Amino acid sequence: MNTNASFSPFSFSTVPNLISEPGIAQRLGNLVTQHFPHARRALLVTDNGFLKTGLVDAPIASLKNAGLAVGIYSDVVADPPEAVVLSAVHEARQNETDLVIGLGGGSSMDVAKLIAVLAGSDQELKTMYGIGNVKGSRLPLIQIPTTAGTGSEVTPISIVTTGATTKMGVVSPKLYADLAILDAELTLGLPAKVTAATGIDAMVHAIEAYTTKHKKNPLSDMLAQKALELLSRNILVACEDGRNLAARQAMLLGAMLAGQSFANAPCAAVHALAYPIGGIFHVPHGLSNSLVLPHVLRFNAPAAADLYAELADIVSPGASGSAEAKTEALIRQMDEIARRTGIETQLRQVGVAEADLDRMADDAMLQTRLLTNNPREVTRTDARAIYAAAL
Numbered sequence: 001m002n003t004n005a006s007f008s009p010f011s012f013s014t015v016p017n018l019i020s021e022p023g024i025a026q027r028l029g030n031l032v033t034q035h036f037p038h039a040r041r042a043l044l045v046t047d048n049g050f051l052k053t054g055l056v057d058a059p060i061a062s063l064k065n066a067g068l069a070v071g072i073y074s075d076v077v078a079d080p081p082e083a084v085v086l087s088a089v090h091e092a093r094q095n096e097t098d099l100v101i102g103l104g105g106g107s108s109m110d111v112a113k114l115i116a117v118l119a120g121s122d123q124e125l126k127t128m129y130g131i132g133n134v135k136g137s138r139l140p141l142i143q144i145p146t147t148a149g150t151g152s153e154v155t156p157i158s159i160v161t162t163g164a165t166t167k168m169g170v171v172s173p174k175l176y177a178d179l180a181i182l183d184a185e186l187t188l189g190l191p192a193k194v195t196a197a198t199g200i201d202a203m204v205h206a207i208e209a210y211t212t213k214h215k216k217n218p219l220s221d222m223l224a225q226k227a228l229e230l231l232s233r234n235i236l237v238a239c240e241d242g243r244n245l246a247a248r249q250a251m252l253l254g255a256m257l258a259g260q261s262f263a264n265a266p267c268a269a270v271h272a273l274a275y276p277i278g279g280i281f282h283v284p285h286g287l288s289n290s291l292v293l294p295h296v297l298r299f300n301a302p303a304a305a306d307l308y309a310e311l312a313d314i315v316s317p318g319a320s321g322s323a324e325a326k327t328e329a330l331i332r333q334m335d336e337i338a339r340r341t342g343i344e345t346q347l348r349q350v351g352v353a354e355a356d357l358d359r360m361a362d363d364a365m366l367q368t369r370l371l372t373n374n375p376r377e378v379t380r381t382d383a384r385a386i387y388a389a390a391l
Contacts, residue, residue, distance in 0.1 A: 010217035013173055014260045015143075015154050020182040020253055022245055025103075025144055028059040028181075029066030032099065035179055036140050039099040041069045043092050045112040046104040047076040050146055055186050056103060059144075071095040073115075076108045079278055079285070081161045082125060085114050092119035092139075102143045102177075103186075105198070106150030106285065109143050110158040113175040116141040125160070125170075131369070134172035143177040146186045148231075148238075148251035149198025149286050151205055151259015153180040165279035169369060182256055184248035192239040194284075195251070196341030199235040201286030202255035203228060203315075203334070204293055208268045209261040210311060211304045212373045220265035223257045225314060230254030232315045232333075239341045268374035270296045272367035273386060276360040283350045290338050291347055294331045295389040301327045303376035347391045357387045 017035065024031075032039055042063055046056060051074040063070050073088045092100065092115050100119070102112025117138040118125060128134050143153035152158075156175040162168045190198075206224040210216070231254035237247040273296060274288035283291070301308065301324065309326035312319045312333075319329035338345050352360070361384035365371070371378055378386075 007218055010215065010219075012217065012219045012264050013156070013176065014263065015177045015180050017179040018154075018182070018256070019179070020249065020256075022184045022249055024181055025183040025186055026058040026062055028101075029062035029064070029068065031179065031181070032063060032068065032142070033066050036099055039068060039140060041071070041095055041097050042099040042101055043071045043073055043095060043097040043115065044101045044103055045073050045076060045088065045115060046108050048074050050104050050108070053189055055146070055189070059103065068099075071097065076104065076111050078107050079159070079161045079167065079282070080107050080111050085111055085118070085125060085160060088115050089118045097139065099140045099142070102141070102153070103146065105145070105147040106152040109145065109150070109152035110160070112141060112143065113158045113177075114160070114170065115139070117172075117174055128170045128172070129162075129168040131171040134170065134174045138174050141177045142179045142181065144181045144183065144186065145252065145255070147190060147194065147198040148187060148248070148255040149201040151202060151255050151262065153177060154256055154259040155263040157263070161279065165276070166363070166366070167275050167279055171369075180256065182249070182252040184245050184252050187248050187252065188243055188245070190242060192242060192341060193343050195239050195242065196235065196338070196343045197284055197286035197290060198255070199231055199238065199251055199286075200290040200293070200334070200338060200343075202251075202258045203231050203235075204270050204289045205258035205262040205267060206231070207297075207311060208270055208373075209258070209265040211300065211307045211375050212265045212268055213375050214373050215265045217265060220261040223261040224265075225311075227254045227258035227261060228311060228314045230257070232337075235337055236340060266370070266373050268370055269300070269378050272370040272374075272378070273364045273383060275367055276363035277347070277350070277352070279363065280356070280360065281351050287343055287350070290343060291345070291350070292386060292390050294335050295386045297327065297331050297334070299378075299382065299386055300374065300376050307375075347387065352391065354391065357384050357391070360387055
């Protein structure tokens with residue numbers, strides 16, 4: 001590797017405060033008092049499934065003990081539609097919320113971001129889509145992930161389902177939280193398949209950030225490498241022994257580092273091709289990424305093999321030979337993780353048929369925000385061929 005490379009100018013942003021400690025969510029009230037002494041009325045944003053686990057009880061009790069009134073919005077669903085976001089914002093305004101806490105997976109945290117920028121503003125959601133369109137101030141925001149996957153706790157991105165199947169992104173530095181909290185005790189109940197899909201999602205973030213065509217930089221590279229090391233060493237352990245707290249905390253940390261990385265060196269074709277799978281067939285985001293990953297890596301190899309080889313040294317340390325051989329080892333290892341954890345590996349297993357591929361390719365080509373970052377240009381014909389290979 002050339003250590004004398006001159007670096008292009010770059011900028012790097014992330015959340016100002018991070019805490020990584022098992023059990024820390026039980027002391028949430030103390031953290032709020034310390035970081036937001038003027039907060040009085042918190043809105044906790046989660047989903048119904050997580051609410052039923054009872055894992056929210058201790059954080060809520062801690063907030064109340066610190067003198068805060070706590071509202072709960074638990075109607076978040078996967079791939080949240082605009083209606084969910086707007087009803088959550090209405091609730092926040094009704095409660096006169098002055099602190100928003102996202103506690104859940106990527107969808108809960110994405111909704112929390114939008115509540116924070118919409119509740120105290122008269123800007124409409126539809127005017128925020130795209131990059132840098134959020135105006136005005138926002139409410140204080142804490143993010144606490146309950147899956148090791150999206151990295152949403154440290155990204156300035158929120159994804160909303162805007163039509164029957166289409167997704168739009170709000171991208172703005174205003175969406176960075178004030179505080180991100182990583183507490184693996186909140187992830188102990190996750191089923192193995194969810195752990196696998198979200199973990200592979202985080203690995204995809206690191207791989208795409210490391211090979212992105214635009215904005216790749218030394219800081220995001222370092223974070224992507226460390227993320228892949230933590231994730232690849234711990235994902236099978238976390239899937240096989242879901243109560244392993246050390247592996248769970250390592251997964252959370254890896255997902256967060258990958259989030260910091262791709263927030264600054266953005267994702268590309270894996271995500272672009274994953275969105276139609278999630279939007280049309282309601283496949284969870286992490287699994288959608290996993291299904292197309294090996295095929296996009298193979299497609300990108302002519303343009304990115306040298307970089308993939310560097311990542312293969314982390315994910316598949318025994319790999320040797322040419323950059324192309326190491327790339328193949330990286331693909332095999334990612335495939336092996338998917339197979340060993342038992343998640344689906346073919347599109348037909350999640351309901352996709354040959355007849356759907358044209359529509360999916362059309363939808364994927366709309367994801368220009370992502371496709372522009374891919375190391376190799378993707379045409380519509382290419383997109384359809386990648387889907388066909390994944391079928």
